[in-house]
Amino acid sequence: MWISPAFHLKVIRAYDALVTQQPHPGAIDIRDPKQLAIVALQLVEVNRDLQAKVDTMQVAVDAHHRIAKASAGSRCVTDAAKDLQVRPKDLFSWLSANRWIYRRPGGSGWLAYQDRIQAGLLEHKVHTVERPDGTDKVVENLLVTPKGLAKLAVAFRTPNAA
Template identity: 45%
Template sequence: MSNIISLVEKSQLTMSSREIATLTHKRHDNVCRDIRAILVALLGGEDADYVRNSNLSYLTNQHVRCEQYDSKNPNAWEYHISRRYTEILITGYDIKRRTAVIDRLYQLEAEKKNVQPSLPTTKELALMVIKAEEEKEQLLIENKNLGHQVEEMRDDVDAFERIAKSDGSLNLTSTAKHLQQPPHKFNQLLNEKGWIYKRRGQRNWLGYQDKVKQGLLEHKVYITQDSSGSEKVCEQVLVTPKGLTKLSQMLSLH
């Protein structure tokens, strides 16, 4: 078994399954079995199934961890459980066993209160300073790289800002040219994305009303003559500066 289960924080009060076995005069394997039963009952789904079918679990849980107490014995593993899990565990034991465990908990708590926090050694302080300097240097490098990227993008940003503020609208062919897209494929893309459509029997593209309302498209009405010399009114869809900016963003994502 190569890993360690869940990590109860070292600062948290815990009791080991071996100590509980000693206090309650129970076999250690039986205490471990009882702890696993708690995990199965309190957890659900795959975690519970895994614990139920394994001698020791690998799941992460804030109340329990598993450690090998004898490195020479591959089977020498024990649980360390939080006070909460300890109290849940001994609920099922008789009064003498519960008393022995509770008294030990009080003793551990008293010892814990009297322990003064240890100050870092000179070596530990030096390592902390070195790590802080490395993180600072890495942050400076990342900020420098970000600055280069922003500078490289500045021309494109300025260009699109000028487009967005300009007054003129472009037809579909000119828009495709500005965005460096093949006109035919560009029109197909706009149609697929719900920007433009054609009426049945008509050749001209028209803009969907929602795009017109958003100021992305507009229609130009003009008069032309057919082959017989008769005049007819036609509509042409135009892409506004706002629509051009929006399309440039959409094509970048696309």
């Protein structure tokens, strides 16, 4: 059986280290202040990375706290704007600019894009209203779901809201 010289040398060095009880090449000597300083610096860097992740997640946590204060269930866009502490006009503009809602040519009401409905962010509620002349009129209401409100709260987060 043939063994490569490089592998043979690794085995001999590992055996020598084991017999003489030398530390493993990747091991840290806790008695060496230089190695401890390097480890401490690495831990500080890892801590910074984790803090950045926590800060990013805090945005979502704050948004959920704001939504928890609001009542459960879907809300009209105006009430959603109140919950988000933004002007209704600004929310309608943002929703339109970001392809959440649109108006049909000649139509008066806002409609949700189908992908936003399928994602569970918006929904439509249909009501039948009786006109003064006795005829019925179908009225559609655009509603923001709790999931949609959470997503909007992240987009419209304010520093003083918690």
